[in-house]
Amino acid sequence: MISGDYAVSVERLTKRFGRFTAVDNVSFDIVRGEIFGLLGANGAGKTTTIRMLAGLLKPSSGRGTVAGFDINRDYEKIKRRIGYMSQKFSLYEDLTVYENIRFFGGVYGLTGKQIRERFEEIASHIGLSGLMERRTDGLPPGIRQRLALANAILHRPLVLFLDEPTSGVDPIMRRQFWDIINSIAADGMAVLVTTHYMDEAEYCNNLMVMRDGKKVATGSPGELKKQFHVSSIEEVFVSTEMGKR
Amino acid sequence: MNIERFGAILSKEFIHIFRDPRSVFIIFILPILMMFLFGYAIDLNMKEVRIAVSDQCSTSLSRELVSRLQSSGYFKVTRYFEDPARSDDMLLGRKAQAVVIIPRDFEERFTVEGDASVGVVIDGSNANTASLIQGYIKGFFGGLSMRGQKVPLEIRPVMLYNRDMKSSNFIVPGLVALIMMMLGALLTSVTIAREKETGTMEQILVSPIRPIEIVAGKVVPYLVLAVAIAGLIIAIGHFWFGVPVEGSLAELALLSILFLLTALSVGLLISSVVDSQQVAMMLSLFATLLPSTMLSGFIFPLASMPLPLRLIARVVPATHYLVIIRGIMLKGNTMGQLWREIAALSVIALVFLLAATKRFSLKLSSGK
Numbered sequence: 206m207i208s209g210d211y212a213v214s215v216e217r218l219t220k221r222f223g224r225f226t227a228v229d230n231v232s233f234d235i236v237r238g239e240i241f242g243l244l245g246a247n248g249a250g251k252t253t254t255i256r257m258l259a260g261l262l263k264p265s266s267g268r269g270t271v272a273g274f275d276i277n278r279d280y281e282k283i284k285r286r287i288g289y290m291s292q293k294f295s296l297y298e299d300l301t302v303y304e305n306i307r308f309f310g311g312v313y314g315l316t317g318k319q320i321r322e323r324f325e326e327i328a329s330h331i332g333l334s335g336l337m338e339r340r341t342d343g344l345p346p347g348i349r350q351r352l353a354l355a356n357a358i359l360h361r362p363l364v365l366f367l368d369e370p371t372s373g374v375d376p377i378m379r380r381q382f383w384d385i386i387n388s389i390a391a392d393g394m395a396v397l398v399t400t401h402y403m404d405e406a407e408y409c410n411n412l413m414v415m416r417d418g419k420k421v422a423t424g425s426p427g428e429l430k431k432q433f434h435v436s437s438i439e440e441v442f443v444s445t446e447m448g449k450r
Numbered sequence: 451m452n453i454e455r456f457g458a459i460l461s462k463e464f465i466h467i468f469r470d471p472r473s474v475f476i477i478f479i480l481p482i483l484m485m486f487l488f489g490y491a492i493d494l495n496m497k498e499v500r501i502a503v504s505d506q507c508s509t510s511l512s513r514e515l516v517s518r519l520q521s522s523g524y525f526k527v528t529r530y531f532e533d534p535a536r537s538d539d540m541l542l543g544r545k546a547q548a549v550v551i552i553p554r555d556f557e558e559r560f561t562v563e564g565d566a567s568v569g570v571v572i573d574g575s576n577a578n579t580a581s582l583i584q585g586y587i588k589g590f591f592g593g594l595s596m597r598g599q600k601v602p603l604e605i606r607p608v609m610l611y612n613r614d615m616k617s618s619n620f621i622v623p624g625l626v627a628l629i630m631m632m633l634g635a636l637l638t639s640v641t642i643a644r645e646k647e648t649g650t651m652e653q654i655l656v657s658p659i660r661p662i663e664i665v666a667g668k669v670v671p672y673l674v675l676a677v678a679i680a681g682l683i684i685a686i687g688h689f690w691f692g693v694p695v696e697g698s699l700a701e702l703a704l705l706s707i708l709f710l711l712t713a714l715s716v717g718l719l720i721s722s723v724v725d726s727q728q729v730a731m732m733l734s735l736f737a738t739l740l741p742s743t744m745l746s747g748f749i750f751p752l753a754s755m756p757l758p759l760r761l762i763a764r765v766v767p768a769t770h771y772l773v774i775i776r777g778i779m780l781k782g783n784t785m786g787q788l789w790r791e792i793a794a795l796s797v798i799a800l801v802f803l804l805a806a807t808k809r810f811s812l813k814l815s816s817g818k
Contacts, residue, residue, distance in 0.1 A: 261656060289653070297466070308461075309653070316454075
């Protein structure tokens with residue numbers, strides 16, 4: 206299904222809201238099993254980019270495919286093949302862990318048996334076992350975040366979108382979370398993640414730095430450091446931001 | 451429409467409804483509360499009109515008349531005196547709402563000529579109450595016979611369908627309509643606004659679920675609930691307030707579902723423009739309560755309104771539903787006799803539901 210090896214491929218993607226251009230002529234590719242990081246300050250256009258790829262927003266112009274399908278036309282088909290985790294904890298707080306999973310699994314057309322089996326498998330893998338009957342509003346942030354992740358991968362998507370998944374989570378939890386992301390990607394899932402934690406950028410295979418809706422730098426963490434003659438991604442980010450003035 | 455996806459939403463909605471104590475409160479307690487509150491507050495009847503009697507005759511016959519007044523159940527004789535000149539004081543001092551003046555020659559004319567007359571002075575400061583009192587007094591004297599002799603009266607008001615002039619018969623069906631409209635719109639708009647507020651709507655939107663499935667999954671549970679509530683408040687109206695159900699209950703149920711669909715559509719329309727539960731709540735109350743009370747014939751007769759308002763009233767769903775529910779409950783109307791209102795309500799329901807679904811889908815697929 207995937208054209209070439211690309212899980213995501215976009216060309217000159219642009220989104221305008223009135224006179225404001227949120228995403229400006231952005232092009233990039235993500236292959237299967239790749240962890241692709243979108244870096245940028247708030248308002249750089251990261252979330253808008255993800256929302257266009259996830260079928261939540263229509264691009265103003267530009268072309269692209271996700272899981273081999275056209276983002277301008279086949280977003281219904283794309284939706285079945287992607288997982289999405291937003292900045293906000295988007296599960297039902299008055300429902301138990303299993304009721305949430307049951308609902309979202311059902312929305313993706315999974316049977317009750319499939320949902321239970323897959324969730325147990327994922328739960329044991331990412332440390333969520335024994336929480337099935339707990340209401341989600343009583344769970345600590347780190348657990349909720351993992352639950353949201355379990356929820357996003359239950360239907361085995363080809364591409365996983367994570368929009369600032371680790372905001373508000375403590376460093377140890379963040380570390381564990383990235384271990385999980387790594388193992389998911391190792392199974393062949395492409396992961397597009399936005400973050401503003403520079404240490405997290407090091408976990409990515411490839412990075413794209415955005416500023417004011419434009420792509421300002423792209424490459425692997427090693428390449429970027431070499432390109433900017435610096436020793437950390439943080440410094441890469443600072444020098445791209447400095448370029449503004 | 452995919453059954454699994456629809457079923458997933460459906461079962462989730464029911465969990466929400468019964469797990470949230472606030473919504474259970476709104477859903478079951480509020481309508482009952484409103485029913486009793488309004489059922490009693492909007493009582494257009496008067497119990498025990500306070501009456502003063504000026505008895506210049508002071509014979510056994512005049513005293514019998516007074517005791518008849520007292521025991522009729524409609525009047526309470528608060529003052530009993532002789533001098534008719536004190537009548538004004540009675541009304542001005544609000545000691546009585548009406549004064550019955552029995553003239554000196556009352557017994558004489560009654561026994562000899564058979565056409566005794568009685569004077570009545572009514573406090574006219576409130577036109578409504580005055581005409582009610584007038585009606586009561588006419589009714590009293592019309593049915594009065596003393597010593598085997600009737601007191602002839604010229605005017606005989608005839609009340610059809612509400613013979614005992616119970617205002618609850620008129621108010622309760624209107625109240626049912628009002629509560630259903632308000633609750634239907636409120637429930638749907640708030641449930642969707644809540645999903646927008648918490649961000650779960652976005653999580654649903656990235657899934658393959660179709661807007662029509664969201665709409666159906668939201669409308670069906672609340673329709674079921676609203677029908678249960680409608681049954682509950684109609685039962686209160688019948689068993690507590692004594693409003694009859696002359697017509698077919700099945701027909702009433704069927705047409706109530708039609709009416710509820712319009713209420714839920716209003717809720718959907720509202721939810722497509724607001725993002726917070728608070729605003730959804732305010733807008734729902736505003737958009738349903740005002741037209742359903744003012745422009746539906748609930749209390750104020752439409753016939754006496756200017757043309758533009760009458761035209762607006764035509765598209766208020768409650769206008770047609772009121773004719774239907776009053777017709778079925780009070781007059782025993784059948785669906786055949788109500789076809790105009792049924793047709794109008796069907797058209798309104800269809801237009802509302804289509805508009806709501808379309809607008810809702812459009813809003814969802816284009817993102818925020």
